[in-house]
Amino acid sequence: MASIRVRSRADGGITHVVLWREDGRQPTESFDSPTQAEAFKLLIEANGGRKPEGWIRGHGFVDPSAAALVADAPILFREWAPRVINSRTGVESRTRADYMRDVAAWMYPTFGDANVRVNDEIDSEAVRLWVNNLERSTYPKGKDAEGNTKYRRLSPKTVRNLHGLLSSILQAAVDHDPQIRTRNPCVGINLPRVDDEIEDEQCFLTPDEVALLISCFSRRTDQLAATIAYGTAVRYGELTALQPQDLVRLGTRPAVRVQRAWKRRDDGTYYMGAPKSKKSRRTLTITPTVVDALDELGQGKGKKALLLVDDAGNRLHYSSFGDRWERAVKKATALGLDKDPTPHDLRHSAVAALIAAGTPLPAIQRRLGHESIQTTVDTYGHLLPDIDDAMLAAVEATLSGIGTPQLRLLIS
Structure with missing residues (x-):
């Protein structure tokens, strides 16, 4: 059986999402109109719980020759990333905006015009070079007493968070039905250790x-x-x-x-x-x-x-x-x-x-x-x-007999 869920879009509009189970997965199709969503739900159920032949997700019914063209159409990273981020559930709007800010600032300059469908356009080597560049990057962090902008390097934790965001966006393309790309190039990339944080990230005052x-x-x-x-x-x-x-x-x-x-x-x-x-x-x-x-x-x-x-x-x-x-x-x-x-x-x-x-x-x-x-x-x-x-001092005090009875070896 198929079902329909109503979801709010980032732009304030409403999307009607049809969900069903097919081959162990849960495909979805979205419609602006509740009437269209209900009609498609009936098509799914009439077709034995499967997507109707000739239907291309996001495009509707097309002839076989056009379907091949649609399936191979380029999907630029700058188009795909917002789709993934805006479709996430359980995320506050401010967090969603922060994701988009980070994508625009740190990912679009490198991957924005890359075709997500083509593995070689975003491969492991490109991701490694991108991570290396992040480790050398700086960002404005307030002003000093004279009003001059202060800059700070991205922390290892921030680099790891940005890598995780990129990985989730590309993994969504791997998991998509139909599949958009065959592998996630972020897997297996060596990342900076969080315990390598530079000392001035935190300042402790007495x-x-x-x-x-x-x-x-x-x-x-x-x-x-x-x-x-x-x-x-x-x-x-x-x-x-x-x-x-x-x-x-x-x-x-x-x-x-x-x-x-x-x-x-x-x-x-x-x-x-x-x-x-x-x-x-x-x-x-x-x-x-x-x-x-x-x-x-x-x-x-x-x-x-x-x-x-x-x-x-x-x-x-x-x-x-x-x-x-x-x-x-x-x-x-x-x-x-x-x-x-x-x-x-x-x-x-x-x-x-x-x-x-x-x-x-x-x-x-x-x-x-x-x-x-x-x-x-x-x-x-x-x-x-x-x-x-302090704990070592307590142990030493015990072993040396200060304040407590000294340990004795008992021989039976």
């Missing part, structure tokens, strides 16, 4: 350096924002979405609820939505200093007002805070700071302090709102040697 940086802000509200960011380790989009009503109690202890975050639409505008993932919705216990900062920001505001706003009372844009951050860093540098942190590095620095205090990684995972402990390990696992030293 508690004294955090205090110095906070003192270098000229605005009191910026000092309070940085205090809360470090004291809670929340993301910037979560920080700037906090409201007075989010200051609560967890049992007898003060806490802050993280239940919303600023998110960006496809057109670049922002809206208030749920945090990054299910585990990002969390309640965090906080220190008296953070409580005082939240209280000070909330003075005279309604319970649903934003704690952090710009001069016009609107959402505090990252670039506005970032400009003042750069000025504070420049001032701190003149006072002895020898690092170049970003606002997000307050989150990293908070984790470093927690790890130095012996906080278990699962507890840190929950505080950060990571969906998986693997994310926490991959991001901060290299900070664990200090914990290893």
